[in-house]
Amino acid sequence: MPEGNSIHRFAREHSRDFGGRPVRVSSPQGRFAREARRLNGRIFQRAEARGKHLFHHWEGGLIVHVHLGMFGWFYRRGLTDGEPRPTVRMRLSTREVIWDLIGPPTSELVTPLEHERILARLGPDPLAPRPGAGRFARALATHRKTIGDALLDQRVAAGVGNIYRA
Incomplete structure (x- = not known):
């Protein structure tokens, strides 16, 4: 993928x-x-x-x-x-x-x-020139699942997939 x-x-x-x-x-x-x-x-x-x-x-x-x-x-x-x-x-x-x-x-x-x-509907893109770290931190702080699951949620961080979760 x-x-x-x-x-x-x-x-x-x-x-x-x-x-x-x-x-x-x-x-x-x-x-x-x-x-x-x-x-x-x-x-x-x-x-x-x-x-x-x-x-x-x-x-x-x-x-x-x-x-x-x-x-x-x-x-x-x-x-x-x-x-x-x-x-x-x-x-x-x-x-x-x-x-x-x-x-x-x-x-x-x-x-x-x-x-x-x-x-x-997408979260900040960590590879973008201006990734929106504050928005990412807020989304991560309010997410109720594990960090790995949160990172796969494209509303939290756009573009992260299983290869980076592992």
Whole structure:
């Protein structure tokens, strides 16, 4: 299962590879086809990580929300790797790079209001530039379970998973 550190790495890499550029977007699998048509050719502004949630911000106020769940992953492909596998939910590509999204339970276009609501239900992200340590301490102090269970509660600390609990 991807943890918050993987999501932050994807956000950095996607911002580096696509930021400020028009991006081709497709959905070989077809489950993201309508959204891909709306995004195709638009300028990718930036990627944002919050816990285990990844947001792609596009020109025109469009936002893609991705949660990789247990089995989802982004794969960076070479330009000569050929056609995408039929399991690719979303392919992002430029002349220089290709990224394929495979297996996420969540990949959706959200409004700015929906984006804010998703962020509001998450606790502070310990990997964020400003992690919100005070908010984390207050949430931890009022949690009624063990510290390990509290850390897995995404309302307490966004992005922590079993690998860090152990």
